[in-house]
Amino acid sequence: MVPTSARANEGPLPLEVPARTGATAGRRRILFVVGDDADSLWLHFSYVLANILGHEYKLECSWVRLTNERGSLQGSHVDGMQICKTSARDLARLFRYPPAQVVHALGTHAIRHCQRARWLVYPPPLLLCFPGQEPTRTPTWQWLLDRATRAKADRYVTADYESRASLLATGIEPHRATVIPLATRRRTSPSRAVARAAVEANHLRFVLTASFDLADPSDSQWLALEILAEMIHRGVPSLLIAAARSSVVAESVWQRAHDLDVAANVRCTELLPDTHACVVGADVVLLTGPQPAAPWLALAALDAGVPVVKSPKVRLPPAVAELPAARELLHPLSREDLHTWLDTMEDFRPRASRASLPRPKPAPVLPTLDDVAKEYFALYRQLYRYRPRRR
Known part of the structure; x- marks a missing residue:
């Protein structure tokens, strides 16, 4: 717990966990934008992550699915997911009302439109990009790596260091590529x-x-x-x-x-x-x-x-x-x-x-969802504390 005097010198932390009194007023909003090319593994993980952020950290999580002429995403597990046209202006409206502090873009199409929409919103929300599988082999991703476009994203998140190395090889600055592992289990269930x-x-x-x-x-x-x-x-x-x-x-x-x-x-x-x-x-x-x-x-x-x-x-x-x-x-x-x-x-x-022998209990190969959610929450606070005033 940070002392009050030290916190006054740093300024308020916008994503600080509020007291668990049951009140929902003033809850910070996390927006998940899903493109039609979103990786299904990241989509399922994002749903579980949003569930923990909503229950444990009292953050309001909303979902938006982008549509285009090539069809819609299959296998959505989110009830009440909003449908939005692939327009930066329409997406910017969802960024504003209600205001979104953090945006998770799943898929290259979602990344492209979220980066455009940030120019129409002030203050702009934090943007975390999840490219998914093999992001460097598509023409769309090469367009995303343009210098002016790349400056719009706060972080590109990968699950392992090999994927991060692939991103760095394409020209992304090291401080913009973050490794946060995937997880599937809670500590207690x-x-x-x-x-x-x-x-x-x-x-x-x-x-x-x-x-x-x-x-x-x-x-x-x-x-x-x-x-x-x-x-x-x-x-x-x-x-x-x-x-x-x-x-x-x-x-x-x-x-x-x-x-x-x-x-x-x-x-x-x-x-x-x-x-x-x-x-x-x-x-x-x-x-x-x-x-x-x-x-x-x-x-x-x-x-x-x-x-x-x-x-x-x-x-x-x-x-x-x-x-x-x-x-x-x-x-x-x-x-x-x-x-x-x-x-x-x-x-x-x-x-x-x-039959009488106990089943061996292997050691888990991944961290718990609680630890991973804590890393994401710490990343939100870090980016909010040091983000520039204007883009």
Whole structure:
């Protein structure tokens, strides 16, 4: 805690955590602007980060999705997300009313329009850019690296130092590139304890976890239910934890499970915000298709030390595939037919001879969400304290 006298010399800190009295007046606003090319891994992480900033730090988090002629973003988990045209003037209006102190731009399209909109707002909000995967290989990103344009962004945030080195190689100043790792788990989670207790009640039960993003009956995500049905048909007591994107998708999962007569062996839960609870008690995580949540679910599984079996169609970003734990826990399939999946499942299901042995608890490979949120909050305060008066 900073003494009052010292704080008076520094001036007020605009993003100081207010007293938790339940009042919402004067809450600082964080705006997340999502482009149609936003990386799904950063999108899921941003939702979880916003959830912590809102509950723990009492910051008001709002979401805006930009639209253009190429379509809209798939796999949004945010209720009440505003839709905005790709116009700097319209976006600047959202910056002003109500005033946004910090803007997170997800995707190169969002970065470009947010940088333009900052010229129309005074005082301009802080701008944090999340380029996502391989930002230096697109013509749009080369345009963003122009000297006049680059000066508009306060920070470019990456998840590892290798990505930061790629940004520095393109001409970004070192003080504008910040490394803040991704995270998927909280320090304490009541739902995680409930999930672990439910799994440990039956050591011989084979627990699978899969994500369900869409209600489309032809999507490859339903292969997880077919795998569950075949494992039960083979006499293996199995349980599927279905991490659904929304209640509508959960209803579709229940209906499909009833059709396959495996509804009693399916547990539907929310994918966000506590994804770690969906994977912590599983024996294996299934990535049956290129769903938007596949990279995020794989990251949570690797952090929990749970094996991941993925389809050949699933492409994981370097932030996930290059983790040290991925060498041992990530198992890509050469084919994606049902028999290949079932033969692979035999390698992971628990045996009766090992039922009495406690499951090993691997060390986490990522920091906690609480620590990462603290880093972001400290970055907000630092940028506010030293930001220039005008751009």
